Amino acid sequence: MTAFSLESGQIAWCAELRTLAADHLRPLVDKGEPGHVNRPLVAELGRLGLLGRLFTSGALDLCLMRESLAQVSTEAETALALQGLGAHPVHAHGTTAQRERWLPRVAAGDAVAAFALSEPGAGSDAAALALRADEDGSGGWRLTGEKCWISNAPEADFSTVFARTGPAAGARGVTAFLVPADRPGLTGTPLDLLSPHPIGTLAFDAVPVTTDDVLGEPGHGFRVAMSTLNLFRPSVGAFAVGMAQAALDATLAHTTRRTAFGGPLKDLQTVSHQVAEMALRTEAARLMVYAAAAAHDAGAPDVPRRAAMAKLLATETAQYVVDAAVQLHGARALQRGHLLEHLYREVRAPRIYEGASEVQRAVIAKELYREAAQDRPMGTETA
Template structure:
């Protein structure tokens, strides 16, 4: 794996500075559990959303993503503001199925608006009975003239019910994963409703109900009954970047722990002089760096068009999210009770770090993917 270039490191530093100066205050001023449109707009005005869609400023967004750039962007933002990072990531997750599989008219309608921070996107895959087993989804797409009508429910959908459009995956035949189609559905479509869900992390997450929602033929993404590929193509790209988000959180927690251990006096000296603390910091640093390198490696493999991307993406997400959980927990332990006080950085990270081990494929699913790829290569 090649190391980062000077330009890439400079880019990451610039993102951190922009986040600290402009995005953190907007994130802190937002309402927990609701879409922070001021924050999303700022991400557009600062040009950070445009980084997700190279060429969008020239009117020709590329359909080929740069996974490493996405990882660098998400990691840098996460070290400063998990709210800003998540707001940006959700814009990409909800929009990439359109960019990768949509018609030119769909791309022209939605991608520039998302890049400008003027439209909020959402990725609607999970259902009450179809989480890790995404191929078991039940949202029905029934033929109605030249289009379809959607009936059913989605749950734990980020940005729901406040998004401006949803990338929706629905069942168009009974053929399992081969019977799923993808659609782009505007949020103002009659029959589409939703509600907020109160979650541990402060992000907007909700339930969607489809009561005979009409979708037209021009709102199909890709080919009929091939929507599962649309979903997996997007997830293969975003899984390493979920790892990058986790690495950013781990780095933030590590930095806090290193600083605290240096300044906190206990037993006659700085806490860092206690061997058990010093060794814990060393373990935290080693795991964080290992996770970072695996994330970068998976992203570079994706960008190079290498094979077995699914397995490498799964490895990156698995190791990084599990590492972040360990590092944040260890940082809390080093800080003691003060880290559990509402408003403390680590109290915030402790609530944030749990979800990435579940969404976009739980850790158990990542292990299944990795094992399957081992046998596929033999």
């Protein structure tokens, strides 16, 4: 863990988190069924006070939690992150009644949350939402449609659901709803993915919601979604950095003790230079993640660009580092149950979810041109 930009208390906290993950969280991983919510693990995250920190910490603390947990247990990290993603809209935009009902249960690890934005036809293009919220004549709506690739679905106790309440296209006319799992007409199916996290679909068959279920303001749900993603995108990068660091640590140990061609692998220049490149990229990604998180906490105007840059660089870096680690370990890293076999499956998805790498590049370019237009005085354009 780098000391740059971190205070001694933060460094000590990260070490404590890694110890907690090793002693209390990693032993619970096997108690869960792959592809389903591991409720004992979620409950332990609550007992340790980590879920409660989701609602009292800034973006940098969130990044430190996710990076530290990921170095020891990606399953514990993911359980924490999915709770935060699903419950943050309630914390930031919910009514007093919504917060009082759900947030204490989330913090205790008793209630599981989901963030339901993506759809079969609206993944990277989140503004293309098709889930309909039709007025029911009594001041409420009926939700009809499908959500796909949803965190903790279909086992979550409640979901933050984004639906189209108006005729406007794109981001306009989208409303965020808090939908408890026991609403009539709400069903779901788990998905079997490369890395077996609790991800699934949600089907809405005229699911009733009322004004009491609205998060934020009607018609402004896209703001709820984007504010949540701006907070969590740097922390996705932190998750990736944690995986890269775990792969780097394993590679340092392996190339030190493994002998080949008359000596330890680390004495081969091609190996040592590869390890140096892995460390260089990991540290660069870490610093960009920290910078984006600090900008978010400071209320900087360029958070969307910084968050996109951090997620893009960190997730692409982690893919490179884990792949290089597998190469340096050789065939043993491909064996089921090896740390790097696990990381190799884990590291692929973050380049897609919460905005694929291509989407991050689009966000970065859009923000750069917007900032350039603001800085350029009228009439100063050149051919």
